[in-house]
Amino acid sequence: MSGTAAHKVLVVDDEPALARALAINLRAHGWEVVTAADGRSALDAAATTHPDVVVLDLGLPDMDGTEVIAGLRGWTTVPIVVLSARQHGEDKVEALDLGADDYVTKPFAMNELMARLRAAVRRSQEVAGPTESVVVVGDLAIDLARKRVAKAGVDVRLTPTEWAFLELLTRNLGRLVPREQVLREVWGPAYEHETHYLRVYAAQLRRKLEDDASAPRHLITSAGLGYTLEP
Template sequence: MSEHAATERTTSGKVLVVEDEPALARALAINLRAHGWEVVTVPDGRSALDAAATGSPDVVVLDLGLPDLDGTEVIAGLRGWTNVPIVVLSARQHGEDKVEALDLGADDYVTKPFAMNELMARLRAAVRRAQDAGAPQVAEVVVGDLVVDLARKRVARAGEDVRLTPTEWAFLELLARNLGTLVPRDRILREVWGPAYLHEGHYLRVYAAQLRRKLEADPAHPRHLITSPGLGYTLEP
């Protein structure tokens, strides 16, 4: 069997690693390849944007402390044209840093130091959500001036397409499939992010706010995406 054939059979996808610490970048590349990933590493933000545009990665692992651009600028730059999953890997542990990164469009946030097996699980979950967002379904939900097309994974508001990230879509889809029913916060965290995320309640607040900005006429007074504090969320018809 050729080496190329073996790589094709075992690959988990292509990951773009954006990390300016050479030792950590090498360690990540070695471990990711050992788990079947095709890996591209770059040391700065501008190289990351170029590599994402030319290499079509399945997921991006992004350090925030880069020598040229801040990682948040890279997130904003990527989200201007692609929904590729972004997993932030950063030493910044303050809650506001996590919220800012998620608010800009990151799909997950892992703090350093980290366990390699946890990072692998989060990468797999991010790619799985993105793949699920592209899978065909067979329904359409109409909520006011919103049309949630579950078959084509598209959302329109007042006839205009609304661009969602894979994680935003997964959140909205779960609510749409349970229209008018309270979906418990633990179920949302488990089904959208995975069982390891049951204590990451801030993810729900950030993503609910993002969805309201995109979907509600008045995000401060939502008519459709309703929060029941401490309980969960409802998409009201």
């Protein structure tokens, strides 16, 4: 089965024909589908149906999709896959910076969208490592089993993609992880050249985990090479 029957997807798009086509294809691949045609309905549906992943168009009639991302990120880490006709790099960066996990431009291939949805759900649900594995980095306590990180004893909320990035660096503590490896392991083989993802997510992690994001002590960038989590 291409999807998993237990997985629920919230499709947010104001184009009835596209929303209907997405729903038909997703259900045919074993997904449970909930739809919303505007931002307010999307936020309500997310709160009441608790989807495993959200597919979100940015051009909604009542509010911009970026406002929906911000609204969702105020209380949930559900994976968000943006599906938009906006192809400018700054639109992608803004959506990712607000907390989206992926960005697919229209027109798109259904098989690719399915693969990205599966990857987003897998990142958010997979069990990470041995139960006793807690890595301490400065004032950070990174619990690989429970997929949690605390800073000075206070839990830090990470999105599934932020966690996957941090987990990869933690499992390679003190070693340079090439940027191609990060893209391949966190987002998938098709992303090996999407370096803007790395810039956005590294910046987000630094804002959440470092005392001074402009002078990081732990999440270090080696320009043109990759990233290191320094103990």
